[in-house]
């Protein structure tokens with residue numbers, strides 16, 4: 001018998017919208033106003049930072065809204081739904097706070113918020129009052145907008161964001177939902193180690209290896225080709241714009257295709273009945289991207305997204321997700337005897353000089369990650385000595 005526990009989780013649904021011409025105008029106007037208020041507020045924050053003054057808070061910044069609405073040149077702001085303007089300021093404030101707190105903790109930071117540019121990531125968010133019915137979503141001050149209903153919404157709608165991606169508007173609806181999560185007891189033989197790499201995307205301690213799908217590789221090759229061709233065209237010319245639009249479309253296709261691949265792989269890994277804990281190397285992605293040679297390959301691999309998927313899917317299924325310290329030399333240690341030896345990137349097989357073990361480089365690394373994860377799970381009491389199985393639940 002496996003016990004279960006009720007748990008509240010968050011899930012985001014993304015649908016393509018089919019707005020009328022009038023609704024599209026509203027979208028553009030709302031997104032433009034959020035950008036305007038965001039940039040004005042960021043300007044205030046930057047001035048305060050430069051002058052060494054106290055940084056204006058969310059409350060300080062929202063207090064300026066009525067003033068802006070009263071000014072003749074920005075009176076048009078009063079026609080915009082206040083909540084989405086406030087939400088724009090809130091997002092900015094949180095970004096600034098996160099930057100300073102990460103800096104304080106000396107963590108790699110996602111950077112100070114930047115000014116929004118027209119035509120780049122046009123979006124606005126509603127903190128509440130969203131409803132959905134019959135393939136339509138209700139957006140305050142805009143009304144009912146039709147969307148392409150690809151899967152039914154479950155749970156309670158919390159908030160929504162409207163975004164322009166490529167040529168089309170999308171709505172992302174965040175819901176909270178209560179699910180039953182099984183409570184597993186982790187045993188040493190149910191821990192899986194995963195090594196992520198550029199050559200083999202995923203290598204697992206059970207011997208499984210997964211490469212990037214070939215159609216994705218083809219698309220990336222095509223993207224490289226098109227980008228080269230763009231650089232040969234005269235900037236601002238008709239052909240240049242055509243080529244740029246083509247590249248943008250391909251970008252979106254690549255992103256979708258990659259997300260699809262990462263979703264599938266993370267589902268397979270977390271659905272595995274024999275696995276109750278997944279350990280993965282804690283790569284500092286921000287730190288690694290600074291190394292320019294690796295930068296492209298790593299951002300292509302988008303490990304951050306993969307970790308995110310694994311993390312929440314483990315959580316949903318009652319399994320443990322653990323990041324193992326990145327300074328742990330997983331690729332240089334023999335997984336059999338612990339001997340440490342140099343492993344240049346081109347050497348694909350770990351050939352131990354001490355015990356003679358021969359094993360695929362990445363599989364060896366994933367076994368080391370599993371070992372490190374297992375000791376961490378034991379030391380924090382997640383794995384109990386003797387390894388309780390399901391039958392043992394409740395017997396203590």
Ligand SMILES: [Zn+2]
Pocket residue numbers: 334335336337338339352353354355356357
């Ligand atoms: Zn060895």
